[in-house]
Amino acid sequence: AAINMRLAHAANEIHPGHIATVEFKKALEALVPGATNLTIFPNRQLGEDRQNLESAIAGTNELCGCSGVLFPLVTGRNALDAYQLPFLIKDYDHFSRIATADIGQKLLDDLEPAGLVGLQTTDIGQRHFLCATREVKSVPDFAGLKTRILPVPLHKAIWEGVGTAPIGLPYGEVYGALETKVIDAVEINVSSMLGENLWEVGKNFTLTGHYPWHHVIAINKTFFDGLPTEIQQAIKQAGRDSIAPTLEYTKKQDNEGRDELRAKGVQIFELEDLAGMQAKVEPIIEQWSSTSPLIKDFVGQARALI
C-alpha cells in the first residue's frame, strides 16, 4: 500500500511556497510512482508557519513547508539564518547554485538534531521595500520610516542599520496598517504584494533585493528513519529535484508581477545608492558569521559562487 503522508503549509495556492510543495510531490511521484500518497494542506488550513513546523517536529504531521526564518526560532539551530544575511544572495540563479551546493545540503542536515530531515530550500521571492507615505529613492529616504518587519534579531539588526524604525505587527494587519498609515512601509516580495493586495494601499515600491525569503520543506526524522531506504532516497532526491522548477516559477512570477504592479499604478524605483545601503548593513554579515562555523562557511561559498 502507498505510504500516507501529510504536508501542511501556510501559503496560498498561487504563492511560490505552495508551488514548492507541489513540485516536491510531483518529483516524488515521478521517482517512486504509487509508493507514496502525499496530501498537501495549503493556505493555513492546519495553521501558521510555526504550528506547521512544530507539528512536523512532533510527528503529528509528517512534513511541513515553512519560512526558513522560523527554523532558527523553533529549533534553536541558527544556520538557516545564513540565507538572509543582507545582500549576500544576489538573485534567483545565485540562490539556486548555493541551495544545490554541498553547503546548502549541510544547512539542511544541521536540522537533524532537532528531529527534522531538511529536504528542500527554495526562494519564494527576493524582498524589496514598499512604502505608502513617500518615494524611497536613496538611503536617506529610509530614515525614520515606520517599517513592519518580522520581529527576529537578524531583521531587527538589518532594518535598524538601514535607519528605519522597525515595527512588529501581525502579518494579517499589514494591509489595514498601510491603508491607514499606522505604518509607513513594509519589506516585502512581489508575490506577497499581489497575493495580499498590498498594491492597493502602497504605491511606492523600491527594488532593494536585500535578502531572499527562503522556504524549507522538512520531514519528521523518526518517521523518515522508519521508511524503506529506497523511499528515503527518493524523498531526498525529490527535494533536490524540485528546487530548480520552483525557483523558475518564483523568478517568472517576480518579473511578470512587476509589470502587473506597474499596470496597477505602483511606481517602481531603483535605489540610487544601493551600495550605500549595503555598506550600512555589511558588518552584520561578520557578526552573524562569528556565531556559527556553518554560517561562516556559507558566506565564503556564497561569495565564491557568484
Next chain:
Amino acid sequence: MDVNEERAAWPSGLLGWYVKIIRFLAGISMLAIVSIMIAQVVARYIFNASFIWAEEICRYLLIWQTFLFIGMAYHRGELVAVDVVPLMLRPHARLVLKAIVTIPILVFLCLMAINGYDYATRFGGQIVPAVDFIAMSLIGHGVGLSIFWVYVSVAMGSALLALHMIAAIVIEARDLRAGRADSGLDRIPGA
C-alpha cells in the same frame, strides 16, 4: 463579583492563598496588556518609535490569561452551559449525572495536561525573542527565557480546571449530605 462573597465561598489557608494569587495575577496581567498597548500607540504615533516586543508579549499574556484562569472562571460559573436537563432532575440524580459526565472531561483534561507538558518540554529549546529584546534594551544582553514558560500554560490550565471540577463535585456531595439540596443552582451561567 463581590470580593467578600468570593472570600466567603472559599476556605481559608492554602485555598485562600490560591484565590488571592489568582486574582492578583488576573488583575496584573490585564493591567500589563492595557499599559503595553497604550504605550505602543503613544510611542508610535507621537515619538515615531516602537516596542518591537509589544505584540509578542501581549499574545503570550493572553495565552496565560486564557488557561491559568479557566479553573477560577469555571468555579464562578462563567463557562456557558445549558442547565435545563440537569435542573429538571432531583438533586441526587443531578449529582450522579454530573459525576458521570465529568469522567470523560477529566480524561480529556488529563490528556491535555500530560501532552501539554510534553509539548512544552519538547519545544523548550526555543527562546522567547520578545524577552530578549526587552533584556537587550535594559541590561545589554539576552536572557534566553525558554518558551517552555509560555507553552506550559495549557498543561497548567488543564490541570487546574480538572482540580476545580473534582472539587465542585466533592463540595456538592458534601452539601447534599448536609441537607443543602439546591447548591447546584448557584451555577447559573453568566451570573
Next chain:
Amino acid sequence: MGAFFGAFFLLLATGVPIALALGVGGMIHLYMSGNGAIVLAFPQRMMAGVDQFILLTIPLFLLAGMLMNVGGITDRIVVFARAMVGHRKGGMSSVTVLSSGFFAGISGSATAEASALGSILIPAMRKQGMPPAYAAALVGVSSIMGPIIPPSITMIIYGVLSGTSIGQLFIAGVGPGLLLAAGLLIYAGWRARRDGFPVTPKMRWAERRQATIRTLPALVLPLIIVVGIKAGVFTPTEAAAVAVAYALVVGFAYRDLTLRRVWESLVAATLVSSSILFITAMASIVAFVFTLEQVPTTIASAVLSVSENPIVVLIMLNLALLVLGMFLEPISILILTMPILLQFNKIIAMDPVQFGMMVVLNVVIGMATPPVGILLFIVCAASGQPLTDVAKESVPLIGICLLVLFLVAAVPAVSLFLPHAMLPMR
C-alpha cells in the same frame, strides 16, 4: 462527523459547558475514527487558537464595558435615553432599546452590553409593570446591536479571518444597527400600547439639556474610534485598548471611578475573557480535526450538488448559520465555517463587506436563541426568570432581527451605502 456531533449534543444536554463539550467531542471523534494519536496535537492547537493578536480585543472590550458600568457611563446613558424617549409610548421599553443602541456605540461586545444594561433596565421596566420575562427578552435581544454598531469584536475577528477591511465592516454596521434599533422601537411601542404600559413623566428642556451634556463625553467614543482608525493613529485591535483608556478618563472625570473599582474590573474582565477564549481554543481543536478529515470540502461539495443557484446557496448558507448559532457562539462559528463561507461567496458573488455584515449579523442573532444563547442566559440570571419564558418573549424580537438580516442580504445599500459614501476609493 457523526461521532463528534453525537458526543457534542449529548454532553451539551447533560449540562457540560459548551467549551468542554467541543473539546471532549473532538477527542471522542478522533478515537472513534482511529486517529487517536492526533489527540497529542491538541495542546498545540488550543494554544494556537488563542495565540492571535486580534483576540486581545476580547478582554479589552470586556474591560471597557465593565469600566463604563462602574464608571457611571451606563447610568448616564440610561438617563439620557429616558430624557429622549421615556415620555413617549413604550416608556421604559423604548428607553431600553435606545440605551442599547448608544451603549453599542461604545462597547464591542454583546455580552458586556447585556450584563451592563440588564442589571439597570430590567428592574426599571419591571417597576413600570412590564412582565419581567418581556423586560429580560428585550434587553437580551437589543444587545445584538452591540456587535453590529461599531466597534465590534465579532467584526474584527471576521475581518481578520476573511481578509475583509475592518474599517469598512465597522462603517457598514451602522445601517443595519439603525434598522435593528428602529424595528425594536416600533415593536416596543406597539407592545406598550397593546398592553397599556405606562410612560415616564416628560422631562423639562433644561433637564434634557443637562442629561445630554452629562452624557456627551461617553457618546463621542465611537467617533474617536472610527476617526482614530481611519487617521492611522491606531489599529482596530489597539482601538480596544483606546476604548479602555477612554472609559478610564471619562469614569474618573465623572468621579464615579475609584482605583478599587478599576482593580475589580481588571480581575473580572480577565476571568470572563478566559471563559470566552477557552471556547475559542476548543473550537480550534474541532476546526483542526475537521480540516484534517477535509470536512469543509465535503460539506461544500454536498451543498453544491444540491444546487449551484446563488440564491439557493445563499438561503442554505443562512439557514446553516442560524442553526449553528443555536448551539455555538459567534467566534467558534466563524473559526469553524470560514473556509466554507469564502468558498460559497465565490458562487453568491456578494460584495465582501456586505457578505461579512450578513454573516456577522447571522451569528450574533444566535447569541439570543435557545438552547445555547449567552444573551438569554445573562438576562435570565439578571431577572431571575426561567429560560423558557424569556425565550418565548424573545421570539417576536428575534423575528425583527431576522427581518433585518433579510434586508441586509437582499439590499446591498443597507450595508454599503455608508462605506461607499465615506470611503469612495475602493
